[in-house]
Amino acid sequence: xxxxxxxxxxxxxxxxxxxxxxxxxxxxxxxxxxxxxxxxxxxxxxxxxxxxxxxxxxxxxxx
Amino acid sequence: xxxxxxxxxxxxxxxxxxxxxxxxxxxxxxxxxxxxxxxxxxxxxxxxxxxxxxxxxxxxxxxxxxxxxxxxxxxxxxxxxxxxxxxxxxxxxxxxxxxxxxxxxxxxxxxxxxxxxxxxxxxxxxxxxxxxxxxxxxxxxxxxxxxxxxxxxxxxxxxxxxxxxxxxxxxxxxxxxxxxxxxxxxxxxxxxxxxxxxxxxxxxxxxxxxxxxxxxxxxxxxxxxxxxxxxxxxxxxxxxxxxxxxxxxxxxxxxxxxxxxxxxxxxxxxxxxxxxxxxxxxxxxxxxxxxxxxxxxxxxxxxxxxxxxxxxxxxxxxxxxxxxxxxxxxxxxxxxxxxxxxxxxxxxxxxxxxxxxxxxxxxxxxxxxxxxxxxxxxxxxxxxxxxxxxxxxxxxxxxxxxxxxxxxxxxxxxxxxxxxxxxxxxxxxxxxxxxxxxxxxxxxxxxxxxxxxxxxxxxxxxxxxxxxxxxxxxxxxxxxxxxxxxxxxxxxxxxxxxxxxxxxxxxxxxxxxxxxxxxxxxxxxxxxxxxxxxxxxxxxxxxxxxxxxxxxxxxxxxxxxxxxxxxxxxxxxxxxxxxxxxxxxxxxxxxxxxxxxxxxxxxxxxxxxxxxxxxxxxxxxxxxxxxxxxxxxxxxxxxxxxxxxxxxxxxxxxxxxxxxxxxxxxxxxxxxxxxxxxxxxxxxxxxxxxxxxxxxxxxxxxxxxxxxxxxxxxxxxx
Numbered sequence: 190x191x192x193x194x195x196x197x198x199x200x201x202x203x204x205x206x207x208x209x210x211x212x213x214x215x216x217x218x219x220x221x222x223x224x225x226x227x228x229x230x231x232x233x234x235x236x237x238x239x240x241x242x243x244x245x246x247x248x249x250x251x252x
Numbered sequence: 253x254x255x256x257x258x259x260x261x262x263x264x265x266x267x268x269x270x271x272x273x274x275x276x277x278x279x280x281x282x283x284x285x286x287x288x289x290x291x292x293x294x295x296x297x298x299x300x301x302x303x304x305x306x307x308x309x310x311x312x313x314x315x316x317x318x319x320x321x322x323x324x325x326x327x328x329x330x331x332x333x334x335x336x337x338x339x340x341x342x343x344x345x346x347x348x349x350x351x352x353x354x355x356x357x358x359x360x361x362x363x364x365x366x367x368x369x370x371x372x373x374x375x376x377x378x379x380x381x382x383x384x385x386x387x388x389x390x391x392x393x394x395x396x397x398x399x400x401x402x403x404x405x406x407x408x409x410x411x412x413x414x415x416x417x418x419x420x421x422x423x424x425x426x427x428x429x430x431x432x433x434x435x436x437x438x439x440x441x442x443x444x445x446x447x448x449x450x451x452x453x454x455x456x457x458x459x460x461x462x463x464x465x466x467x468x469x470x471x472x473x474x475x476x477x478x479x480x481x482x483x484x485x486x487x488x489x490x491x492x493x494x495x496x497x498x499x500x501x502x503x504x505x506x507x508x509x510x511x512x513x514x515x516x517x518x519x520x521x522x523x524x525x526x527x528x529x530x531x532x533x534x535x536x537x538x539x540x541x542x543x544x545x546x547x548x549x550x551x552x553x554x555x556x557x558x559x560x561x562x563x564x565x566x567x568x569x570x571x572x573x574x575x576x577x578x579x580x581x582x583x584x585x586x587x588x589x590x591x592x593x594x595x596x597x598x599x600x601x602x603x604x605x606x607x608x609x610x611x612x613x614x615x616x617x618x619x620x621x622x623x624x625x626x627x628x629x630x631x632x633x634x635x636x637x638x639x640x641x642x643x644x645x646x647x648x649x650x651x652x653x654x655x656x657x658x659x660x661x662x663x664x665x666x667x668x669x670x671x672x673x674x675x676x677x678x679x680x681x682x683x684x685x686x687x688x689x690x691x692x693x694x695x696x697x698x699x700x701x702x703x704x705x706x707x708x709x710x711x712x713x714x715x716x717x718x719x720x721x722x723x724x725x726x727x728x729x730x731x732x733x734x735x736x737x738x739x740x741x742x743x744x745x746x747x748x749x750x751x752x753x754x755x756x757x758x759x760x761x762x763x764x765x766x767x768x769x770x771x772x773x774x775x776x777x778x779x780x781x782x783x784x785x786x787x788x789x790x791x792x793x794x795x796x797x798x799x800x801x802x803x804x805x806x807x808x809x810x811x812x813x814x815x816x817x818x819x820x821x822x823x824x825x826x827x828x829x830x831x832x833x834x835x836x837x838x839x840x841x842x843x844x845x846x847x848x849x850x851x852x853x854x855x856x857x858x859x860x861x862x863x864x865x866x867x868x869x870x871x872x873x874x875x876x877x878x879x880x881x882x883x884x885x886x887x888x889x890x891x892x893x894x895x896x897x898x899x900x901x902x903x904x905x906x907x908x909x910x911x912x913x914x915x916x917x918x919x920x921x922x923x924x925x926x927x928x929x930x931x932x933x934x935x936x937x938x939x940x941x942x943x944x945x946x947x948x949x950x951x952x953x954x955x956x957x958x959x960x961x962x963x964x965x966x967x968x969x970x
Contacts, residue, residue, distance in 0.1 A: 207766070209527075211762060211766075212502070212503070212528075212531070215498070215502055215759070216499060219494070219495055219498045219499065220495070222494070223491045223494050223495055224491070226490075226491065226494075231490045231491065233409070234409060234411060234412075234490050235480075235486035235487055235490045236486055237337060237407065237409070237411040238333070238336070238337060238411060238413070238476070238477045238480050238481050238486075238487075239480060239481065239484065239485075239486065241262075241336035241337075241339075241723065242336065242339040242406070242723040242724060242725045243262075243336075243721055243722070243723045
């Protein structure tokens with residue numbers, strides 16, 4: 190029955206193709222993006238959570 | 253060196269407030285879970301008291317754990333980490349407290365209304381419309397506070413955790429609003445705008461993404477903050493975290509239809525859900541590995557520090573659950589697992605392992621810091637870790653066994669080609685011992701939480717609370733000038749929160765739109781079955797009772813096109829049969845048989861006796877008694893507003909039908925049921941709730957039986 194519903198929709202298969210294409214383009218752009226990042230920027234970003242800006246850090250507390 | 257350093261204060265009070273309620277609601281939610289779990293092997297544990305019966309408290313348990321325990325845990329972690337990552341106090345203290353008290357009020361409203369049976373029946377979206385509006389308002393307040401804080405930050409770049417928080421805020425708003433489109437029929441009753449197949453698709457688009465964007469993305473953000481913090485080393489790969497983020501939010505939104513495999517949902521949408529679910533393994537495991545590899549060279553710390561212990565198990569559980577999820581989304585696997593306890597085991601790997609353990613680790617991390625002291629007892633925290641882990645295993649493993657057993661028994665044929673276990677009850681009785689073991693596991697887990705609560709309480713008493721933490725940083729304009737080297741697009745994006753927000757929004761919308769467009773196309777193309785008619789007034793009220801009691805927590809109304817199902821239940825379900833179902837009642841779990849073709853299977857008197865005492869008609873049944881239905885008067889005053897609301901969402905009741913003719917029809921049908929009951933030796937009044945429920949049950953699935961070959965009926969063998 191599903192096939193009957195779908196065959197009633199004009200060009201429904203295009204949705205599947207579009208979905209995969211969108212995903213492929215999206216993923217490729219993300220990869221290009223990521224590998225274009227500079228090392229010093231990455232170092233800066235990685236260290237962000239470790240520096241909370243606290244004046245008198247309470248992070249020395251051991252749990 | 254920048255001389256223009258500003259001094260400011262982080263708000264710790266709001267973090268502490270969320271921390272306290274996280275523990276309290278966690279205990280409440282798990283206790284309710286325990287009560288529900290016990291009723292599965294000891295149905296009388298409801299004490300024949302309707303307000304604590306399984307069908308009503310199951311949604312209370314899921315809502316309490318998701319929105320109260322994990323929700324408050326999420327806010328606790330976000331309010332702590334966001335201020336520090338932005339080097340700014342929260343945007344508005346007033347909004348912070350409005351958010352806090354608003355959220356607690358919503359939780360209390362849920363705790364009152366769900367046991368009373370005020371429910372939409374849509375999973376994780378059960379709360380009725382006034383509470384839904386309150387959720388939207390409070391969520392907007394949280395989002396304003398989040399974005400406001402980001403805008404006034406003193407750190408140019410937004411760390412990856414903040415992206416996850418932003419994506420959470422946006423997507424939950426979109427999901428909540430789309431799935432909450434209902435037509436009120438009184439203060440605590442409404443009907444979904446969508447019907448049948450469309451309603452199912454929207455609901456599971458929401459339901460799946462509630463898991464994704466309420467239980468996963470915010471917690472991933474928290475992982476990216478608290479894990480490096482606790483291990484005191486940067487995240488393994490920042491690059492990987494970027495890919496993790498974009499791939500995850502982009503793909504997750506597509507995967508909802510995997511909750512509806514082999515149902516009457518069109519095959520195209522099912523395949524889409526399956527493919528995107530499989531793709532999810534990549535970003536999920538990227539994230540898990542990123543978390544675990546952050547601990548490279550620091551595993552010695554894991555042996556000593558309970559915070560890291562909990563985190564390692566949490567991240568591992570995330571990895572396990574996100575591998576299992578896509579596997580369960582493969583159609584052939586799903587044909588075995590769907591409706592069984594396998595799904596329950598799967599979600600508890602995520603809830604107990606990922607959300608639970610990460611919340612515990614954050615609490616153990618935060619309390620000593622908020623109170624400027626050491627944890628009262630590291631030993632007790634270690635005991636909590638082990639008893640929690642043991643509890644999790646005792647919970648999950650028996651339920652896996654139960655789920656696979658159920659799935660196999662439902663499908664088993666004997667050598668003559670008949671069902672090996674034609675009586676559904678046989679299959680459920682078989683797994684009752686597993687339900688007992690599961691309750692033991694849940695108890696162990698809960699004992700651990702009590703140990704943690706005591707430990708945190710003693711820590712708080714031993715230390716001194718620091719309401720504000722003083723911090724220093726240069727304002728944003730000055731630091732901008734210090735930007736390193738040449739800019740790239742992602743760096744620019746990290747500095748532009750609004751643009752970033754728009755792009756994230758677009759990413760999640762694409763998947764949503766591609767799913768929603770066919771939904772509207774299908775609406776015009778679902779073959780209408782001429783013999784399918786709207787429910788009669790008595791059946792409408794009976795259906796509402798079915799919703800009130802949470803029957804769909806245990807009974808599906810969706811026969812899949814497998815021979816094992818058509819043999820057991822009858823003709824498989826067609827999309828056209830649900831065109832008047834506002835909301836759809838397909839269910840997601842079978843602790844009892846499917847009811848899609850229940851109509852006409854048993855006499856009315858059987859249903860009456862069965863509701864009074866299920867074990868009288870079905871020895872060994874684990875269904876609770878519903879004896880109050882036999883004595884409570886059916887509320888008919890609201891019938892006009894109910895029929896009117898249904899007409900507004902598209903059910904073709906004639907104009908003016910609700911003002912007179914409907915009541916007459918209702919009475920006539922009630923008298924008929926009473927006469928049938930009398931034939932079966934039962935004397936009942938026509939104005940009792942049971943009469944309406946029987947009328948509804950006897951209607952189920954009968955429409956197409958009366959159709960002379962109206963629907964193309966061919967059973968797909970499996």
